[in-house]
Amino acid sequence: MAVILPSKLTGLFAVKTSTATAFISVSSEGKLEVVDKIMHPTFISNALSISEDQQAFALVWHGDNDIHLNVKQVHDWNSDLLKERIKLDQQRGLVHKVFINNYVRTDKSHGFRALIVMEDHSLLLLQQGKVVWSREDGLASIIGVATSELPVEKEGVSVAKVELNLFEWLKGHMLKVKGSLMLASAEDVAAIQGMRLKSSEKSKMIRDHNGFRKLLIVLTKSGKLFALHTGDGQIVWSLLLNSLRQTEACENPTGINVFQWQVPHHHAMDENPSVLVVGRCGTGTDALGIFSYIDTYTGKELKSFGLDHSVAQVIPLPLTDSTEQLLHLLIDANGQAHLYPRAPEAVSIFQRELSNIYWYSVEADKGLIKGHGLKSNCAGEVADNYCFGTREVWSIVFPSESEKIISTVTRKSNEVVHTQAKVIADQDVMYKYISKNLLFVATVSPKASGDIGSATPGESQLVVYVIDTVTGRILHRMTHHGSQGPVHAVFSENWIVYHYFNLRAHRYEMTVIEIYDQSRADNKDVLKLVLGKHNLSSPVSSYSRPEVTTKSQSYYFTHSIKAIAVTSTAKGITSRHLLIGTIGDQVLAMDKRFFDPRRSVNPTQSEKEEGILPLTDSLPIIPQSYVTHSLKVEGLRGIVTVPAKLESNTLVFTYGVDLFFTRLAPSRTYDSLTEDFSYALLLITIVALVVAIFVTWVLSEKKDLSDKWR
Amino acid sequence: MDKGKAVMGSGRRWAVDFTDNSTTPSSRDIPDPPGFYRASQEQDDSAVTKQKKDAEANWKSQKAWEVAQAPFKNLLMMGFMMWMAGNTVHLFSIGITFSALWQPIGALQGVGKVFEPYKDSKVDLLAPKLVFIALNLGGLALGIWKLNTLGLLPTHVSDWVSSLPPAKEVEYSGGGMPLR
Numbered sequence: 001m002a003v004i005l006p007s008k009l010t011g012l013f014a015v016k017t018s019t020a021t022a023f024i025s026v027s028s029e030g031k032l033e034v035v036d037k038i039m040h041p042t043f044i045s046n047a048l049s050i051s052e053d054q055q056a057f058a059l060v061w062h063g064d065n066d067i068h069l070n071v072k073q074v075h076d077w078n079s080d081l082l083k084e085r086i087k088l089d090q091q092r093g094l095v096h097k098v099f100i101n102n103y104v105r106t107d108k109s110h111g112f113r114a115l116i117v118m119e120d121h122s123l124l125l126l127q128q129g130k131v132v133w134s135r136e137d138g139l140a141s142i143i144g145v146a147t148s149e150l151p152v153e154k155e156g157v158s159v160a161k162v163e164l165n166l167f168e169w170l171k172g173h174m175l176k177v178k179g180s181l182m183l184a185s186a187e188d189v190a191a192i193q194g195m196r197l198k199s200s201e202k203s204k205m206i207r208d209h210n211g212f213r214k215l216l217i218v219l220t221k222s223g224k225l226f227a228l229h230t231g232d233g234q235i236v237w238s239l240l241l242n243s244l245r246q247t248e249a250c251e252n253p254t255g256i257n258v259f260q261w262q263v264p265h266h267h268a269m270d271e272n273p274s275v276l277v278v279g280r281c282g283t284g285t286d287a288l289g290i291f292s293y294i295d296t297y298t299g300k301e302l303k304s305f306g307l308d309h310s311v312a313q314v315i316p317l318p319l320t321d322s323t324e325q326l327l328h329l330l331i332d333a334n335g336q337a338h339l340y341p342r343a344p345e346a347v348s349i350f351q352r353e354l355s356n357i358y359w360y361s362v363e364a365d366k367g368l369i370k371g372h373g374l375k376s377n378c379a380g381e382v383a384d385n386y387c388f389g390t391r392e393v394w395s396i397v398f399p400s401e402s403e404k405i406i407s408t409v410t411r412k413s414n415e416v417v418h419t420q421a422k423v424i425a426d427q428d429v430m431y432k433y434i435s436k437n438l439l440f441v442a443t444v445s446p447k448a449s450g451d452i453g454s455a456t457p458g459e460s461q462l463v464v465y466v467i468d469t470v471t472g473r474i475l476h477r478m479t480h481h482g483s484q485g486p487v488h489a490v491f492s493e494n495w496i497v498y499h500y501f502n503l504r505a506h507r508y509e510m511t512v513i514e515i516y517d518q519s520r521a522d523n524k525d526v527l528k529l530v531l532g533k534h535n536l537s538s539p540v541s542s543y544s545r546p547e548v549t550t551k552s553q554s555y556y557f558t559h560s561i562k563a564i565a566v567t568s569t570a571k572g573i574t575s576r577h578l579l580i581g582t583i584g585d586q587v588l589a590m591d592k593r594f595f596d597p598r599r600s601v602n603p604t605q606s607e608k609e610e611g612i613l614p615l616t617d618s619l620p621i622i623p624q625s626y627v628t629h630s631l632k633v634e635g636l637r638g639i640v641t642v643p644a645k646l647e648s649n650t651l652v653f654t655y656g657v658d659l660f661f662t663r664l665a666p667s668r669t670y671d672s673l674t675e676d677f678s679y680a681l682l683l684i685t686i687v688a689l690v691v692a693i694f695v696t697w698v699l700s701e702k703k704d705l706s707d708k709w710r
Numbered sequence: 711m712d713k714g715k716a717v718m719g720s721g722r723r724w725a726v727d728f729t730d731n732s733t734t735p736s737s738r739d740i741p742d743p744p745g746f747y748r749a750s751q752e753q754d755d756s757a758v759t760k761q762k763k764d765a766e767a768n769w770k771s772q773k774a775w776e777v778a779q780a781p782f783k784n785l786l787m788m789g790f791m792m793w794m795a796g797n798t799v800h801l802f803s804i805g806i807t808f809s810a811l812w813q814p815i816g817a818l819q820g821v822g823k824v825f826e827p828y829k830d831s832k833v834d835l836l837a838p839k840l841v842f843i844a845l846n847l848g849g850l851a852l853g854i855w856k857l858n859t860l861g862l863l864p865t866h867v868s869d870w871v872s873s874l875p876p877a878k879e880v881e882y883s884g885g886g887m888p889l890r
Contacts, residue, residue, distance in 0.1 A: 256889050285888060315884035331885070359885040371883070408887060420876040427866040434876045437883045469883040529870040541880040655726065 005623050008046050009057055009074050016042075021061075022038060023077070033460050035077045040068075040533055045098035045114065053406060056081055058100040069126055071100065071112045083540035084129045089128035091240050093119025093222075103585040120224040120240045126587070130588065136235065141221035144257035145640045146229070148215040148273050148296035153206040181557065202231035210672075211570070212663060216653055217275050219258040225277065225294060230651060237299030241277060243292045259316055261293055262325045263365045272297040276328070278314055286310045286333045291340070309338060315359055316413065331359060336378055337388040338465060347385055351376070360439065360469045364405040367398040371472050394472025403443035403463055407487040409496070410439050410469075416643075417493050418572040420536065422516075424598070425606030431520040431536075432494035433548050438475070438515075440489055440496050441465045448484035448503075457482035457503040464498065466515065466550075467661025470542040476513065476550045481507070490578065492566045497563050497578060497595050508561075510619060511554040512595035519546040561585055565639035566592075567650040567666050574648055577666040579639050587631040587639065589625050589664065614675045627662055628650065634658040647671055741779035770828040771838075776840035777824060781817065788813070788849060792856045799860055807860065811853035814846040 005014040005021070012035070015022045021042040023035045038061055045058040055074040060067060071082035097117040105111050113127040121138035124131050125504070172195055179192045197203065204213065215236060216228045223244030227236040244253045261276035272295045279290040289311035292304035309332040311689040317327040321330035327346055337359070339350055350357075361441045362373045378387035395583075398405060413436060422430045441464065448460030462483040466476040482504035495514045502509045523534050540546070563581035567589075577589040599615040600607070635657030642651040648671045654660040788810045795803035817824070821842060825835055857863055864870065 166846050244719040312888045313885050317884070318882060327876060328885070333888075353882070356881045358881060358883040360883060361885055362887045397780070410886065413884070417876045419872055420874055421868070421871040423872050427868045429868045429871050432876075435879060437879065437881060452819060469885070470881045523871070524867050526867055526870065528867060536874050537877055543881075598716070617849045 005044060007044050008153055009044070010055070010056075010197045011076055012040070014044055015039065022704075039283050039662070043095050043098050045100050046102050047709075050104060054241045056100070056110075056112070057103070058098050058112070059062045059096050060114070060116060062094060065118070067095065067126070068635070069114055069332050081110065084126065086126050086129060086131060088124075088131070090238070092124075092247060094241050098668060101143040119222065121220065121222040121244070125516070136238070138220040138224050139220045139659060140227060140635070140657045141657075142218045142638075142659075143221055143255060144219040145333060145638075145653065145655070146260050147642050148217055148275065149263075149268075150205060150207045150213055150215060151272075152268055153296055153437075154269070158569070171507075175267060180534050184361070188348040195231070199231075203229060203230070203234065205229070207235070208553060208578070209644075209645070210649070212651070214642065214651070214687070216292075216642075216661075217258055217296060219255050219277055221255070223253065223255050223279070225275075225299075226256065227296065227299060228659075228661075233659070239294060239299050239301065240428070241279075241292055241301065243290045243304040243306075244279045244303075245279070249546060250290070252282050253277040253279055254283060256311065257314065259314065259328065260326060262323065265621040267324065268318065271324070274302060276336060278311060281306070286470045289330065289332075307338075309334075309336065313361070314336070314358070317353075317357065318413065319349050321349055325611060329359070331356070331361075331390075335372070335390050337374055337390055338384075339386045339388065344385070353387070355561050357439075358432050358470050359390070361459050362405060362408050362439075362441070366402065367400045367405060367443075368395055369398075369405075369439075369467065370395040371469055384677070385450075396467065396472060396474070398443055398610065400446070402445050402461075404446045404449050405441060406485045407442040407498075408439055409489040409491045409498075411436050411491050411493075412568065414566055416491060416570065425604070425610045425612075429518040429524075431523075433546070434467070434494050435519040435540075435542065437468045437470045437542055438466055438491070440491050440498070441467060442485065442487040442489065444484050444487075450693075452484065452501050452503075455484065455503075459502060459569060460484045462487070462606055464511075464513075466496070466513065468542050473542075473544070475515065475548050478511075478513070478552060480509075480511075480554075488561050488564045490564045492568075492576065493572075493596070495592075497564070499564065499580075502556075504700075505556070508557045508559065509554050510557045510595070511552060512597055513550055514597050516549050516551070517546055518549050519544075545551045552596075553597040553599060553615075555594070555616075558618070559588075561641045565641055565652075567652070567664060568641050568643045569647055569650050569666075570643045570645055571647050574665075574667045575649070577664065579627065579641065579652060581633075581639055581654065582638045585634055585636045585656070587627040587633065587636075587652070587660070588621065589627050590619065591666075594619055627664065629653075631660065632658070633660045723807050729759070771834070774825060774828040774835055774838040777828070778841040779845070781842060783848060784813065785845060785849045785852065789852055794854070795856075797859060799862070803860060807853055807856045809858065811850060814849040814853070818843060818850075820875075 002017045005016050006171060008011055012023060012025050015024060020037050020039045022037045025035050026032060026033050029282055040061040040063050042059060042061040045060070048056050056071050057074055058071040059072060062068070065088060067086045067088060069082065069084045069086065070080060073079050073081065083133070095116050096119055099115045101113050103111050103113065111128070113125060115612075116124050116126065118124065121141065123135045123137055125133050175188055175192050175195070178188055180599070202213065207213065213232065214230045216230060218226050218228060220226065224238060224240045226238045228234070229236050241255070242256050246253065249365065256278045259276045259278065260273070262271065262274045264271040264273060274293050274295050277292040277294065281287040283291060287310055289307035289309065290304070291307060293302040294300070295302055307330070309330070311330055312333050314424040315329040315331065317329055319327045321327065321341070321343065322345060325341055327350060328340045330340060332338065334668050338344060354374055354376060358371055358373050360369060362369050371393055372390040373393045375389035375391055377389060379389050406478055420432055420434055422432055424430055443462050443463050443465070444482070445455070448455035460482060462480040463484065464478050465474055467474055480500065483500050483502045485500055487498055487500045489496060491507050494516070495512055497510060497512045498508045499508060520536060528534055543693065559580070560583040561580050562583060565579045567577045576592045578592060578595065580588045580590060581611055582588055594610060596612055598607070599612055601615045603612050633654045633656050636654060637656045638654070640653045642653065644651055646663050648667060648669045650664050650666065652662050652664055744842070791806050792810060795806045821839060824842070825839060826833065872886060
């Protein structure tokens with residue numbers, strides 16, 4: 001099949017076939033003539049006029065891992081203005097686009113430089129046969145983030161770079177002294193900076209005691225996987241996944257997401273963690289899936305294979321097998337569930353929990369949500385141990401003339417909640433309804449599902465539901481008249497905060513819903529609790545239909561937001577901040593205490609002691625609470641929070657066109673000493689006190705003795 | 711006039727005879743005045759000492775009762791000081807409460823020493839000791855009640871429940887919108 005390549009050259013065009021690319025010139029009489037045929041995949045650039053009547057263009061093709069760059073004149077094929085062959089240092093895929101530019105050398109001849117865009121969305125500048133600079137612009141289109149721990153420090157093998165000899169150390173020291181005395185030249189300053197960066201704590205490649213140093217594995221739209229170090233953002237390794245590159249089998253492969261696959265805890269010294277990248281062969285929902293396992297320490301692809309079914313959903317299960325691989329369930333477009341890893345041990349672990357695993361699907365275009373259970377085998381001709389059929393358990397149909405699903409959100413599966421009881425004023429207790437099987441759904445009337453202002457307040461309404469996904473029970477429903485989307489929501493612990501537009505008040509609003517378990521509220525007998533005769537710790541099932549109450553409150557908010565997330569910590573003790581990505585591409589951290597449905601205009605004394613803020617109609621935006629300070633995360637699209645090992649800190653990663661990473665302490669660092677704590681003073685004080693005790697003891701004994709002798 | 715008669719010519723002008731008649735009954739020649747009964751000198755020492763012991767015992771028992779009732783005043787004073795300390799948890803209120811708790815405990819430990827000077831075979835020390843112990847226990851109860859009003863005792867539901875971890879859920883469900 002032949003394809004004409006798009007070109008802006010006058011009188012010359014290229015036709016690409018599966019084997020070669022042919023260049024055909026068009027003469028003024030309309031005659032076509034084949035000028036040249038190149039056997040490799042070729043790309044042509046724009047036309048650049050280098051003098052009044054001459055035009056040049058660049059021709060780039062690949063051959064054995066090198067890039068061949070030719071600059072020719074448009075009307076004269078056989079004159080080569082430039083012919084270069086450039087070696088690439090890493091696998092970047094094929095060239096996608098070429099742009100050329102020229103400069104005039106000292107001897108009045110033309111020199112050319114070319115900017116090429118590669119398949120992995122990186123930019124390279126080629127000049128005089130070398131790559132002058134390269135930019136990993138694939139990082140501007142991140143579609144999935146996973147985290148991985150760094151290696152544990154092994155005894156005897158020090159990963160940090162040690163000064164090898166005294167001379168180097170002396171030189172380094174002299175440079176530092178020169179720098180502090182302001183005698184350093186510009187190169188010296190750069191050398192000092194380089195030395196400081198190399199030996200700095202935060203960019204070491206081993207695990208941190210506080211859990212601040214991690215690897216962020218990001219998957220970009222071009223199918224390239226990067227590992228970013230959280231200390232200084234350097235790219236530790238990058239891998240262009242061959243399974244996601246265009247081949248004959250897969251015309252248009254796309255990556256879906258990256259998941260943690262093997263997270264070794266007990267075998268942390270022997271095994272490397274790995275991640276799983278799920279992709280699909282095309283853009284339709286029934287395209288076959290692609291799996292790829294990558295080792296996170298070395299960045300090498302361990303295994304990759306194509307699946308024989310499509311991928312509609314990927315559900316990570318809370319089960320692990322003996323090699324500490326996380327079990328995943330893939331639902332295909334026909335509703336069959338497939339278990340990975342395909343191992344008999346995984347199947348036996350899964351069979352034990354089969355009856356307690358459910359999955360739900362949200363079909364926004366049809367306006368229905370269905371919940372399914374799992375059957376023990378597939379309905380198919382081929383007997384497959386790892387395939388499980390599904391049966392429908394419940395379904396909720398939304399009336400399509402008045403409600404259209406626009407947003408769903410659920411709790412993060414790895415979120416840790418510290419306690420199930422919330423202590424309120426007067427030492428009273430409210431029990432939180434903490435269930436991971438809840439789904440928050442926001443629907444708007446179909447007329448108002450477009451941009452803001454496409455419907456009048458009278459005909460638009462926003463209805464939110466909280467649905468239990470195991471039984472299909474609607475726990476709570478609330479209607480906002482005269483409001484519409486877009487709805488951004490976050491669900492954490494027992495509360496949901498969502499943001500929408502109020503057409504009647506012409507302002508954005510944020511509402512909080514908190515869910516409390518009413519069925520446990522009878523546990524008020526102190527004696528029974530002391531003796532342990534309560535059922536608060538026994539496992540709970542959604543089929544017991546516990547009675548729930550909800551409290552909600554709405555506030556005005558001035559900004560439009562792009563993304564919203566909540567901080568997460570290792571044990572869930574630290575209070576939570578909501579991270580709001582505003583339309584101005586900045587991230588604002590708001591304390592959860594602003595979103596407390598128990599806020600009232602005149603709080604009582606005990607409520608004030610509890611820390612409830614008085615109710616105001618709008619949320620205050622404190623300029624100091626912008627996490628991004630004066631920077632902007634251009635084109636902000638998502639915010640991801642990762643818990644650190646130290647309880648008071650959490651790591652925040654924001655991506656869009658720019659990347660931003662920071663470490664937050666929502667309740668300030670209450671569990672570690674300040675950096676300038678003077679241990680010396682403490683030691684001196686202790687020693688002085690011990691000496692003083694001893695001296696005064698001896699004196700008092702002497703005095704007693706002399707008294708007795710009187 | 712013959713006794714005190716001055717004898718002329720000798721050095722001694724006056725001489726008075728100081729014979730004691732009270733102790734020697736044999737040389738009694740002056741009759742006793744009416745209504746006077748000589749105390750029987752033949753009574754033995756045990757009787758005297760018995761009297762003395764009785765007096766001592768009475769005095770001791772009286773003193774023991776006084777000591778037994780001393781904590782009551784202490785109680786009132788500590789009660790007043792705790793009321794002054796207020797309901798909030800501050801250094802002063804904690805200090806007063808703990809001293810109110812420590813004093814009865816210290817006194818209870820030294821019950822024997824307190825009653826030692828009054829130890830006597832005739833005096834029943836059990837009753838005063840019991841009263842002493844009871845009053846000190848009352849002081850201790852007052853301290854504990856003050857501790858409770860400060861909120862430091864786990865008597866509320868929230869003290870036992872607020873550290874319970876979330877209950878495990880039997881079912882697990884996942885899914886969402888189909889991936890695009």
